[in-house]
Amino acid sequence: MSMTNNNxxxxxxxxxxxxxxxxxxxxxxxxxxxxxxxxGQFFEVSIPKFGxxxxxxxxxxxxxxxxxxxxxxGRVTNMVFEHMKGQSILMRxxxxxxxxxxxxxxxxxxxxxxxxxxxxxxxxxxxxxxTEDAKDKHVIVGFRSPDDxxxxxxxxxxxxxxxxxxxxxxxxxxxxxxVGLVTKYIPEIPLKDxxxxxxxxxxxxxxxxFSVMGLLDKGFKEENIxxxxxxxxxxxxxxxxxxxxxxxxxxxDGPVFNYTESKDMID
Amino acid sequence: MGYTLxxxxxxxxxxxLGKNYRLYAPVLKIxxxxxxxxxxxxxxxISESSEIELEKKSDFSxxxxxxxxxxxxxxxxxxxxxxxDIDCSDAIIFLRSCDMHAVKRLDQIYLxxxxxxxxxxxxxxxxxKFVLIGCPGSFQECFCVSxxxxxxxxxxxxxxxxxxxxxxxxxxxxxxNELFEKAGAAAKEVAVDYVTENETKVTIPETVPNSIYQSDxxxxxDKRCVxxxxxxxxxxxxxxxxxxxxxxxxxxxxxERRRVGGSCMIDGYSTVAGGGQxxxxxxxxxxxxxxxKIYDFRKRYGYDMCVGCGRCxxxxxxxxxxxxxxxxxxxxxxEGE
Numbered sequence: 001m002s003m004t005n006n007n008x009x010x011x012x013x014x015x016x017x018x019x020x021x022x023x024x025x026x027x028x029x030x031x032x033x034x035x036x037x038x039x040g041q042f043f044e045v046s047i048p049k050f051g052x053x054x055x056x057x058x059x060x061x062x063x064x065x066x067x068x069x070x071x072x073x074g075r076v077t078n079m080v081f082e083h084m085k086g087q088s089i090l091m092r093x094x095x096x097x098x099x100x101x102x103x104x105x106x107x108x109x110x111x112x113x114x115x116x117x118x119x120x121x122x123x124x125x126x127x128x129x130x131t132e133d134a135k136d137k138h139v140i141v142g143f144r145s146p147d148d149x150x151x152x153x154x155x156x157x158x159x160x161x162x163x164x165x166x167x168x169x170x171x172x173x174x175x176x177x178x179v180g181l182v183t184k185y186i187p188e189i190p191l192k193d194x195x196x197x198x199x200x201x202x203x204x205x206x207x208x209x210f211s212v213m214g215l216l217d218k219g220f221k222e223e224n225i226x227x228x229x230x231x232x233x234x235x236x237x238x239x240x241x242x243x244x245x246x247x248x249x250x251x252x253d254g255p256v257f258n259y260t261e262s263k264d265m266i267d
Numbered sequence: 268m269g270y271t272l273x274x275x276x277x278x279x280x281x282x283x284l285g286k287n288y289r290l291y292a293p294v295l296k297i298x299x300x301x302x303x304x305x306x307x308x309x310x311x312x313i314s315e316s317s318e319i320e321l322e323k324k325s326d327f328s329x330x331x332x333x334x335x336x337x338x339x340x341x342x343x344x345x346x347x348x349x350x351x352d353i354d355c356s357d358a359i360i361f362l363r364s365c366d367m368h369a370v371k372r373l374d375q376i377y378l379x380x381x382x383x384x385x386x387x388x389x390x391x392x393x394x395x396k397f398v399l400i401g402c403p404g405s406f407q408e409c410f411c412v413s414x415x416x417x418x419x420x421x422x423x424x425x426x427x428x429x430x431x432x433x434x435x436x437x438x439x440x441x442x443x444n445e446l447f448e449k450a451g452a453a454a455k456e457v458a459v460d461y462v463t464e465n466e467t468k469v470t471i472p473e474t475v476p477n478s479i480y481q482s483d484x485x486x487x488x489d490k491r492c493v494x495x496x497x498x499x500x501x502x503x504x505x506x507x508x509x510x511x512x513x514x515x516x517x518x519x520x521x522x523e524r525r526r527v528g529g530s531c532m533i534d535g536y537s538t539v540a541g542g543g544q545x546x547x548x549x550x551x552x553x554x555x556x557x558x559x560k561i562y563d564f565r566k567r568y569g570y571d572m573c574v575g576c577g578r579c580x581x582x583x584x585x586x587x588x589x590x591x592x593x594x595x596x597x598x599x600x601x602e603g604e
Contacts, residue, residue, distance in 0.1 A: 007350060008383040009340055048343040049514040049522035053540065073541045204543070232539050234510040234526070238381030241507030241529060242536060244559070247566035252381045266480040267537075267545040267555075 008237055011046040011092035016085050017065050022150040025072045026116070027081065028058060031091065033066040038098030039123025040228055040256045043068060044236045046090040047079040054233045054251075057094060058119035059126075066094075069119040069150065095236040096255050099124050099226070104198060105131055108191055110138045112182050112211045114203025118150055120228050120255070121202050126154070129161040137162040138189045142182035142207070144169050163189075182207065186214035194219040202228040212259060225259035269457030270447045274432040278315045279450040284359060285314055288396070291332055292361035293325035294318055300326075310360070319361060321429050324406040328503035328578065329362050333373055333391055334528075336500075340387060341524040343514075351523075353390040359424065361398045364461060365409070365574040367423065368416040369503035370397070372564075372572055376506040399426040401460035408577030410467040410590050416574040417462045426459035469593040471571060472600040475562040479603075484595055485550035491585050492549040496530030498556070498579035498589070504572050507531060531556050557592050 018030040037060055045068065046052045053076040059067030068091075072081050083089055104124060111128070113121050118141055128137040139158060143149045145168050158164045165185045167178040178185070182203075191197050199220055201211045208227055215225055231250045234240035243250035245265045248257075257265070272280070284290060294311040298304065308325040310332060339351040377388035399419055411417040424443060428435040437457040438444055499505045507529035514522030529536060532552045537545040546552050564572035579589045 007386045009386075010348075010350070047512075048341070048348060048524065049512050049519075051512040051524075052510055071540065077540065205545075230539060231545070232537050234508065234529075237383045237385075239377060239383075239385050239506075240509070240526075241376070241531075242509070244563075246558075247563045249380070264477055266477065267551075 008092070009235070011044065011052075011090040013088040014091050015088050016083055019085050020067075022069070022152070023148060026069060026148075026150055027072075028067045028069045029080065029083075029089070030059070030065050030067050031089065032064070034063050035094070037066055037094045039101070039127075040098035040120045041094035041096045042120075042236070042251075042255070043091045043093035044095070044233075045070075045076065045080060046092065047076050048090070050079045051076045052234070053077060053080075054095075054236060056116075056120040056255075057098075058122045060123055067122075069116065069122075071116055093236060095251055097253070099200070099228075099256055101127050103226075104128065104200065107133075108136045108138070108193065108197040110140065110186070110189055110191075110197065110199045110215070112140045112142075112186065112199065112201045112203070112215075114142045114182055114207040114211075115144065115148065116150070117203030117207070117228070121200055122151060122154065124200065125158060125162075129158050134162040136192075138165070138191075139163065140165045140167070140182045140185050140189070142167045142169065142203070146171050146175055146177070165189075181210075183210045183214045186211065187218060189218075191218075195221065196224070198224040198226075200226045200228075222259050222263065227257055227259060227262050229255045229257065229262065229265075231255075268438045268441065268444050268447075269455050270436050270438065270452035271455040271457070272434045272436065272447070272450065272452045274316055274434065276450045276452055277434040280446055280452075281313070281315055283446055283450070287357060289356050289358040290314065290361070291329065291358060292319040293321075293323075295320040295323065313361075316434070321400065324409070324576070324578070324581070326578065326582065327501050328369065328576070329360050329366055330369065330373060330503050330505075332358065332360060333370075333388065333395065334377070334506060334508070337525055337527045338387065339523050339525040343522045343524070345520050351387075353387055355390050355394050357394045357396075359396050359398055361400055361427070363400045363402055364419040365411045365414075365416045365576040366503050367397060367399060367419040368414075368574045369576075370422070372504040372574070373506055375568055397423040399423040399459060401426055401428040402462045403428070403430075403460045405462045405465040406577070408467055408580040408588075408590070409462065410465050410469050410575040410577060411462055412465050412575075413467075413469040413471070414571060414573055414575035417465075419461075426457075428457065428460050465575075467577065467590045469575070469590045470597045471561050471593065472597045475558060475596065475600060476603060479596060479599060480554060480558065482599060484599055485548075485554040487550065488553040488587065489548045489550040491587055492532070492553055493585055494532045494534065494549045494552060495584060496533040497582045497584065499530035499532055500528060501578040501582045503576060503578070504560070504574060505530075507536075509536075531559075553587075553592070557589070557596065560589075561593055561596070 015032040020028040055068045058069040231243035238252040300307040377385040424440045425438040435457040508526040509529040560573035
């Protein structure tokens with residue numbers, strides 16, 4: 001993607017290389033992108049005449065593509081879903097700090113992700129699953145119901161390689177998997193040294209709050225916990241003001257924050 | 268260099284300046300206020316001094332010249348995207364010290380917050396110069412002295428004191444001396460008037476602990492504040508905008524992307540995809556706004572955002588006083604120490 005000029009509001013066309021359908025409402029669009037990008041960063045996806053929406057990067061093939069997992073919930077995303085493989089969509093970015101993989105590769109870690117919150121950490125989980133001590137990498141993933149489960153292929157792979165706990169908030173009778181909120185499974189995760197273990201939490205605000213509480217109760221140190229925040233963003237450039245919390249701008253200073261920072265951020 | 272001028276001499280200067288610049292100044296619009304038989308002072312073009320409203324505070328600030336309430340950024344026609352032309356005419360804005368300080372805050376956000384300069388803002392900003400209107404006294408609700416914005420020493424072409432038909436100017440831009448002398452201005456030592464005391468005073472707390480963010484003091488505004496956002500609109504330092512795309516109903520292939528003034532007090536400001544929102548309660552929004560103006564902004568840039576112009580107090584339909592809130596916050600901070 002090349003910027004046509006120095007105007008940071010101008011987006012460039014990117015070809016849709018593939019569309020992966022997870023559920024009725026959630027697709028992953030694999031977009032051609034050759035630039036540098038990290039998991040946890042986001043793009044502003046632009047549909048002229050309809051608007052722009054910030055979308056997290058849910059996968060990266062370096063120098064080739066980025067995945068954008070999009071839920072069809074509004075004007076812009078509805079229009080994105082009208083596009084097919086081979087067509088182009090305008091986007092600009094990436095924005096935000098993203099996850100620094102080097103912080104998480106070594107030692108024990110718990111990743112707690114809820115719903116579309118899996119998107120920003122998908123790249124991190126993938127990297128963790130390829131480490132030598134992958135069995136010390138614990139991942140708790142929660143979805144609302146069995147029908148809402150995203151990234152099924154990844155979940156299968158991860159289940160083989162690392163310690164995966166897949167749960168749903170509620171399920172019809174006869175469902176064989178785990179049922180219950182992600183917080184129910186945090187205490188059960190076996191850890192050798194909770195003092196050193198790290199954690200990443202991404203999901204809806206309430207889920208993040210209670211998950212962090214669960215981790216702290218388990219003995220996690222605050223500085224070993226990271227969260228990724230979601231807010232309304234109109235520009236991604238630190239100008240429009242919508243994502244500000246206190247003196248921080250989620251689009252510039254986040255969306256990934258160490259808990260020692262984010263605990264004092266009051267909306 | 269200082270000069271004293273009669274009204275007609277000053278008008279001659281304005282007419283000369285008007286050849287190269289658009290002149291914007293506060294103008295009294297009779298009967299154009301929000302309610303029947305009310306007036307409003309807003310910024311508009313002027314060509315002579317009698318059009319400038321010097322006796323009243325402007326209800327709305329100059330900021331819409333730099334950050335229009337609605338500004339088209341792009342035009343879309345089928346597959347072509349065209350950047351909107353921005354009016355880059357050279358302009359001179361007449362404003363008071365508090366507003367001059369507000370310019371610095373606008374620049375901070377639009378030119379110097381993230382990695383990017385806002386190109387639409389910059390295009391306009393690069394063509395704008397200022398004339399400082401001296402303040403012989405404080406208006407109601409002003410608290411510029413407390414905010415340290417009552418004085419301005421630079422950043423303007425000339426400063427202007429007024430008294431009836433006499434205009435005294437202190438020219439900062441030496442290139443303008445000739446213009447004043449040609450108009451017949453007599454040399455005079457001039458020191459621009461500035462407010463030394465306001466009736467309204469505030470004390471800004473040095474630090475605001477987290478307990479204040481969660482304090483009950485904000486609950487009062489859950490009911491009192493009607494979340495109309497007028498305070499944001501008149502504030503010379505509020506910069507938030509919301510992106511808005513539209514297509515024209517008589518030809519859906521054509522449309523535009525614009526940004527419109529955003530308000531942290533109005534519903535929808537924080538709404539994310541799927542309908543989730545932060546700060547549903549009006550008291551929470553009040554806290555978000557107030558603490559940004561007197562603390563959060565300072566934590567990021569080292570100086571306060573609020574310039575103490577008091578326009579938010581003037582315009583509030585519920586008679587909520589911003590300066591009172593600041594003092595309440597300060598009292599509660601002191602109490603907790």
